[in-house]
Structures are given as C-alpha cells and as structure tokens.
Amino acid sequence: MKADLRIVPDFEMVICAPAESFRWNMHDYPYFGAKWHYHPEYELHLTRKSSGVMMVGDYIGEFEPGCLVLTGPNVPHNWVSDIEPGVLIQNRDMLVQFSAEWADRVTGLCPELASIRPLYEDAVYGVEFFGATAMAAQRLLAQIGGAHGAERIVLFLQLMVTLAQNPDDRRRLSRLAPTSAHVELPRELDIAMRYVLEHYSDDIDLASVSRLCGLEPQAFSRFFKRQTGHTFARYVILARVYAACSLLTQTYRPITDICFEVGFNNIANFNRQFIKICGRTPSDYRRNAHKIGTKARADPFREIRAFSAGIGAVGEKV
Numbered sequence: 001m002k003a004d005l006r007i008v009p010d011f012e013m014v015i016c017a018p019a020e021s022f023r024w025n026m027h028d029y030p031y032f033g034a035k036w037h038y039h040p041e042y043e044l045h046l047t048r049k050s051s052g053v054m055m056v057g058d059y060i061g062e063f064e065p066g067c068l069v070l071t072g073p074n075v076p077h078n079w080v081s082d083i084e085p086g087v088l089i090q091n092r093d094m095l096v097q098f099s100a101e102w103a104d105r106v107t108g109l110c111p112e113l114a115s116i117r118p119l120y121e122d123a124v125y126g127v128e129f130f131g132a133t134a135m136a137a138q139r140l141l142a143q144i145g146g147a148h149g150a151e152r153i154v155l156f157l158q159l160m161v162t163l164a165q166n167p168d169d170r171r172r173l174s175r176l177a178p179t180s181a182h183v184e185l186p187r188e189l190d191i192a193m194r195y196v197l198e199h200y201s202d203d204i205d206l207a208s209v210s211r212l213c214g215l216e217p218q219a220f221s222r223f224f225k226r227q228t229g230h231t232f233a234r235y236v237i238l239a240r241v242y243a244a245c246s247l248l249t250q251t252y253r254p255i256t257d258i259c260f261e262v263g264f265n266n267i268a269n270f271n272r273q274f275i276k277i278c279g280r281t282p283s284d285y286r287r288n289a290h291k292i293g294t295k296a297r298a299d300p301f302r303e304i305r306a307f308s309a310g311i312g313a314v315g316e317k318v
Helices: 100-108 111-123 131-145 150-164 187-199 206-212 217-228 232-250 255-261 267-278 282-292 302-306
Strands: 023-029 042-047 052-056 059-063 067-071 077-081 089-098 127-129 170-172
Touching (some): 100 150, 111 170, 187 206, 206 232, 232 267
Antiparallel strands (some): 023 089, 052 077
C-alpha cells in the first residue's frame, strides 16, 4: 500500500559513543524516539515484538515480529504497534545506526567489501529483508549487543555482507529517495546547535539561547527535546564530553585543564559525566587511545554541523 505522507517528520540526533564506530540500541514501545522521524545515519531496524503499521518514505504497510528494515540517510520512518492504551512492549526494537562516512569506509576498505555498495544504494528507498537473509541478520544483530572492541567490527562486517549477498531476499519500499542528502534543520534548532558548538566552553544559559531562537524557555525546552530526543542541558554535556575526547586523544594536557577548558566547573562532575557517556574514566580513555595510536574519532556532531556551513569541529577549539 502506498500513500503520500504530508506530515513533517522530526529530526533525530543520533549519538554514537566516542569509542564506537556505530551505535547499537534496544528500546521499548511506546518510546519518545519512536515517532515519524529522520536522521543522517543509516539504520537497520528489527521489530522483535508486536504487529502494526510501518511507514518508510512514502510507503505504508503492515509489519509482524521479525520485520527487518534498512533505511538510508534522511529516509523518514516509523513503526506503530497495534496495542491498547497503557500497554508497554519491552525491548520491542533492536537496531544499529551508522553514518554515511562509516558506510563509505566499510565499502572502501578492500575490494571484497565493494559488494556491499549496492545494498547502501537500495537503502535510500528503504529495504525490507526476508527469508534466510533476515534470519541470519537477526542473529548477528543480537550478537553485536553483547560484543566489545574489535569483535563489534567483525560482527558488523558479517552483518553487512549477509544483508548484501542475496538481492532476492530484499525489496525496496519507498517509490522515491530523499531529494537531497542536505536537509534543512528547523531554524530554531540550527541556531541552538550553532550556539552550543561555538560556545560549549562558556557558561551556556538556556534562557539566553531560547531568546536567540525567539521562543519562551519552556517552549524551547519542549521543542529541543522533541526534535533531538535530548534535553538541551544533556546536549551541552555531550558536546563538552566529546570535545574532551578529542583533547584527551590528540594532546597530553592535564585532565584537570581539559575539564575546565571544555566548560565543566569541577573535576568530579566532569569525571561522572565522562564515565556515564563513554563508559570509562578520562585517564583510561586517553591511555587506551594512545596505546593503540589512534586519531580522535570523527565526532558524532559532524553530520549535524554539515547542515550548518562554517562551523568548525568540536575538537578544533583549543
């Protein structure tokens, strides 16, 4: 069944941990992020439980447990379960999200992986998988959730190869691909994100930013949470932690100096927020990064800043 959707999808900001190349996640339904939305990342989405109606691009159709769909950058999507009000479906969805930059790296890694490229080309229309491909991919997707380090990458590559190897086990869903990889952010969101990425090391006041956006503070807070899935305060913390990750990886500056340079007021709060977001202490993060000789991972706000020309990377402000 096809339909012309005229409701406007919300923009979702996907946050990937600094030590990870892609994001794996599970969530319940209903869930604040389970709505008609889009993001610059690819998403492989498995609906584990319930049935209902899915919307991918201009496609509308029914789904059942085991529905596995890959959406490309900026393809709007949503899965609406047929349940009674007040019912909660725990861990309904399992998914991985990864940037177009990461997808290009994967296909360009070696000639053998170039066979994955047609899969990504189909994903701009949304792709649903069936048969043996879907069953094998579901098992690999679940295994990624319990994997760490290099094992995650191995499983991710296996997953992509599995999805790509049999075109007969997939079908395109939408009639049209997004008109452009460049998607305009809502004006107020663009202003707020620009401000944070330019001033994360300063004191940032929600009331001041809301005035810049032409909104009352309460209305701005609701708008920002609806558009990004994060509170404004949480977004500021994320920007500061990711800036710290770049400095920890690329420099030998004392951790205390980095703490204050990226906008935290005390080392205890810095350590607490860093562990919550990165899963390790700042010193452990630096030690591991320097031990393996890596450069700082491209920060997760790069895609967002790509919509706003002229804004430098978080890690560039030193």
